[in-house]
Amino acid sequence: MLGARRHRGSRADASYAVVWANLRKRYPDLRTLLVAGASRRDDPTAAALALSEAIVRFDNATVLVMVLDSAMQDRREPESASPSVTVIGALSPDQVRIALSNQRDTVDVSIVVAPAPQTAVDCIAVAGAADAAILVATAGRTPSAEATLAAELLRQTGLPPAAAVLLGAPARRSPQPAPARPRPSAAQGQAIAELRRA
């Protein structure tokens, strides 16, 4: 059981690395990535964090993950174990846009986590600032029609989904204990504080 879980974890890591490698090849100037749910039942935050860690491992880059307030389903502050990943939660689309412009020089890749475009306009509102989009679906949970609608809405926004990620079956997505949150650097902390004030 434990072996299977470990195998599953390493397979997921490889899958996220594949996604990043593919995106980097197709979008050489990719700086901002939108990770959105495919339906109201999907939580894209876990996929965004896993992808950010894949980016760090793959490119040794600094990554800023911004989670829209409307995308925080369980209202828990998301965290990352990697010191190169900064996570900011509960932001509005305006705050995301400001952060993107402010952090352009300090982070290599920004990931914006948004809910499904059909569930909140926030996703559409930040889509214009992203270079590529990823839809996150959950096996056995995401209705096919919802995923189609989400992809179509992104396409109409001018940001067709570059990739889609299917997370494992709901039963296997048992909540894992959150890893110890790395202390943000002084510069990062100041940036976050300014962003919150904005």
Add this chain to the structure above:
Amino acid sequence: MRAANRNTVTGLLKRRRAWILAIVAACVAAAELITVLTPPSYAASALMAIDQRATSPSADLNATMTTGQLLAAHDIKMAATPTVLNRVCADAGDPCDADALKDRVAVATVKGTDLLSVTVTDASPARAAQLANLLAEKLVEQVRFEVANALKPTKAYLDGELASLRKDMADKAAPVNLLQSQYTAVYTRREAVAEQEARLDGGLSLVQGAAAPAVPAAPDPKRDLLAGLAIGLVVALLVALIVDRIDTRIYDADRLSEATAAELVVAC
């Protein structure tokens, strides 16, 4: 990447395993419940033999077999008639209803033999054996009654002829030689009828009486369990197919690729 298994039986079984397990478990539980709640009933059987040559001893094999089948069908039908069942109930003692008894009687040929099995089920093993034996006995009586009834006119006619010839011989109404030869001919026919009656009377006989069964015929826990399991599996598979048909949720990367038309689809 996850292998696409939407259209495979294995994929269906994996996706709907909860449904399948629940339905099979429910059916097995229902079977067990039926087993527990069903009062035990005992089946006692008496064996009877049908003499296939009873009607025509000189007939060939095919004719004999056909006759045997006809006799068996006749006896099977006869066993369930109110006439026979009422006689059984009359002798059975305890409260006995012919209509109710009819549903608990099963008469059938033993495959590949000329034997007839008379089975009666009852809540009491002794009572089941008693009723089965009574039914066999009354069936034999009924067959004999029918034979006697069928030959009665012939016998009456021949007996009348013999009496008339005896009277003529006593009165010397005709030449003695002529009357004697007529008498002999009629007497021979009368003997033939008597012999036929005796043969037909033995057309159905009791071979082995019913004994009180030690174990109930129903419920049969093993059979009920297997039936519940089989029914559960069939129903579960049908339900799984139907649920899978109406379920539009995404289960694999192929389906997600179809839905989003994204260039890259991965399962994590």
